[in-house]
Amino acid sequence: MTRLLPSLLALATVTVLMTAAPQIAVAQENAHSTRVAQDQATKLDALYEEYWEQSLKRNPLRATAQGDSRYNDQLPNFLTAESRADARRFTQEWLARIEAVGPDGLTGQDLLSYQMF
Numbered sequence: 001m002t003r004l005l006p007s008l009l010a011l012a013t014v015t016v017l018m019t020a021a022p023q024i025a026v027a028q029e030n031a032h033s034t035r036v037a038q039d040q041a042t043k044l045d046a047l048y049e050e051y052w053e054q055s056l057k058r059n060p061l062r063a064t065a066q067g068d069s070r071y072n073d074q075l076p077n078f079l080t081a082e083s084r085a086d087a088r089r090f091t092q093e094w095l096a097r098i099e100a101v102g103p104d105g106l107t108g109q110d111l112l113s114y115q116m117f
């Protein structure tokens with residue numbers, strides 16, 4: 001009986017570990033996915049902030065309308081072909097930067113913000 005007890009304990013331990021291992025693996029994968037999504041959302045938030053600042057600089061009238069007086073001494077000319085080409089380049093650049101991060105793993109408000117952008 002005394003030799004049987006260690007064997008039974010070892011068997012019970014192996015059984016518990018074998019049944020818990022898949023659950024632990026799933027929990028670890030979920031934690032990793034959550035961290036990746038949070039990192040991605042943080043990157044996107046920083047890009048949105050940078051975009052907003054650059055767009056206010058490019059459009060001082062919008063900045064003034066938003067209560068930002070940093071560009072009150074500037075008046076843009078949106079009617080030139082150069083201005084329209086610059087606006088197109090700006091939009092394409094920012095779309096590419098945001099798409100490079102991608103929506104994978106985003107949920108809720110983070111996914112909605114990405115889709116709206």
